[in-house]
Amino acid sequence: MSVSTSQSKELTPLERQYILLTQNGLPIVEKPYHWLAEQLDLTVEQTLAMTESFKERGIIRRIAAVPNHYKLGYQFNGMTVWDISDEHASEFGRLVGQLPFVSHCYLRPRHLPSWNYNLFAMVHGTTQDEIQKYRSQIKDLLQDVLVERSSNDANQGNTLRSNDMLTSSKILKKTGLRLKQKQ
Amino acid sequence: MNKTQVVPELSSLERALINVLQHGLPVCEKPFEQVAEQVGSDEQTVISTLNQLLEQKVLTRFGPMYDAACLGGAFTLAALSVPDDKFEQVTEQVNSFEQIAHNYKRDHDYNMWFVIATESQQEIEQVVKAIEAKTGFSVLNVPKLEEFYVGLYLPV
Numbered sequence: 001m002s003v004s005t006s007q008s009k010e011l012t013p014l015e016r017q018y019i020l021l022t023q024n025g026l027p028i029v030e031k032p033y034h035w036l037a038e039q040l041d042l043t044v045e046q047t048l049a050m051t052e053s054f055k056e057r058g059i060i061r062r063i064a065a066v067p068n069h070y071k072l073g074y075q076f077n078g079m080t081v082w083d084i085s086d087e088h089a090s091e092f093g094r095l096v097g098q099l100p101f102v103s104h105c106y107l108r109p110r111h112l113p114s115w116n117y118n119l120f121a122m123v124h125g126t127t128q129d130e131i132q133k134y135r136s137q138i139k140d141l142l143q144d145v146l147v148e149r150s151s152n153d154a155n156q157g158n159t160l161r162s163n164d165m166l167t168s169s170k171i172l173k174k175t176g177l178r179l180k181q182k183q
Numbered sequence: 184m185n186k187t188q189v190v191p192e193l194s195s196l197e198r199a200l201i202n203v204l205q206h207g208l209p210v211c212e213k214p215f216e217q218v219a220e221q222v223g224s225d226e227q228t229v230i231s232t233l234n235q236l237l238e239q240k241v242l243t244r245f246g247p248m249y250d251a252a253c254l255g256g257a258f259t260l261a262a263l264s265v266p267d268d269k270f271e272q273v274t275e276q277v278n279s280f281e282q283i284a285h286n287y288k289r290d291h292d293y294n295m296w297f298v299i300a301t302e303s304q305q306e307i308e309q310v311v312k313a314i315e316a317k318t319g320f321s322v323l324n325v326p327k328l329e330e331f332y333v334g335l336y337l338p339v
Contacts, residue, residue, distance in 0.1 A: 009253050011253075011255075019247075019249065019254065022246050022247050023246075023247075023249065023254075024244075024246070025244050025245050025246035026245060026246035026247065028215070028230055028233045028234050028237070028245060029230065030213055030215065030216075030226065030230065031212055031213055032214065033212060034212070044212060048210055048211065048212070051210045051247075052210055054247070055210065057253075058250055058253070059249060059250055059253040060247040060248065060249060060250075061248040061249070061250055061333065061334065062206070062207035062208075062247075062248055062334075063207055063208040063210065063214075063246065063247050063248070064204055064205055064206065064207045064208065064245075064248055065200075065201065065204035065205055065233070065236075065242045065244070065245045066205075066242060066243050066244040066245070066248070066335070067201055067205065067241060067242055067243065067337055067339075068240055068241055068242065068243050069337060071239075071240065071241045072201070072241070072337050072339050073339075074337050079289065079296070089329075090329060093329060093331040094331050094332075096331065096332075097331030097332030098332065100336065102332060103332075103333070103334065103335040103336070104332065104333050104335075105330075105331040105332040105333075106327040106328070106329065106330055106331065107327065107328045107329040107330075107331070108260065108325035108326065108327055108328060109325055109326070109328060111323055111324075111325070114323070115293070115323055115325070120260075120325075124335070124337060164291065166289040166290060166291045166293075166296070167289065167290055168287045168288065168289050169288050169289065169290055170287070170288040171285075171286075171287060171288075172274050172277075172278060172286035172287060172288055172295070172297075173277075173278045173283055173284075173285060173286035173297070174284075174285050174286075175284050175285070177251040177254065177258075177284055177300055178254075179249075179254040179255065
């Protein structure tokens with residue numbers, strides 16, 4: 001019996017079942033995929049093949065452990081934001097994303113005049129100095145593509161800066177993102 | 184953030200496992216056997232150590248990391264600029280929406296940053312409008328246009 005796995009990001013009912021079973025995690029036992037195969041009524045080979053297919057299609061980024069930042073001493077995080085020229089945004093976004101201390105890197109829309117930053121890169125550190133140092137390293141990389149806006153663009157006389165770092169002072173809510181049972 | 188949180192002393196095996204497993208586990212029948220080889224330990228010790236780290240909440244989760252967008256639905260990052268004296272009230276108002284997945288206080292004029300997760304793009308727009316109506320503040324909505332990297336690695 002072969003399990004049809006689609007090439008796209010569309011999910012088959014069996015694949016949805018796989019995700020529902022594993023979105024809270026895999027058991028840490030000798031043979032975790034045997035447990036999963038049994039639940040899905042598949043062979044272990046089929047279950048491993050489905051896992052590989054998810055990885056190839058980018059649905060699963062990796063099978064990994066997620067540490068608690070704070071328990072590892074990473075108490076500081078900064079959302080660095082940058083106003084970079086549109087024609088260089090993709091190229092430099094990729095470069096920033098490759099820096100080892102950047103955990104998330106996205107291009108987002110500006111909302112002038114109140115929000116001029118289009119590149120977002122999240123950094124984490126064990127001290128305030130550490131995340132400041134990371135911000136400087138990103139700045140060095142982006143030096144030539146940062147936009148310096150004239151005061152004419154500025155909101156109510158405030159000069160728009162070419163970059164900033166928003167540190168987080170409190171978690172107000174945190175829930176996991178979940179695939180819903182229905183459908 | 185939580186000032187009372189203590190950083191636990193980690194053994195060299197625990198450190199090695201945390202570092203290796205953030206990068207990812209091979210897809211095979213007995214993945215922990217391979218991991219044990221990598222860190223110079225044995226399968227049973229690796230399994231019991233990892234289960235302990237989960238129990239102690241040093242690890243929050245172990246398993247497949249899904250691209251949330253592939254699970255269906257729509258997402259956006261959004262922010263509000265809230266005066267200090269209204270911050271608590273607005274936090275409650277925003278958090279009361281079940282579509283708010285994460286919400287962080289940040290030091291900036293835009294001092295409240297949250298992720299909206301819904302079933303559809305249309306619902307995102309409805310939630311943005313509803314938050315504006317409820318709080319009286321206008322929402323800065325910055326959905327991702329392009330993703331360059333997602334992956335947290337915190338070496339210990």
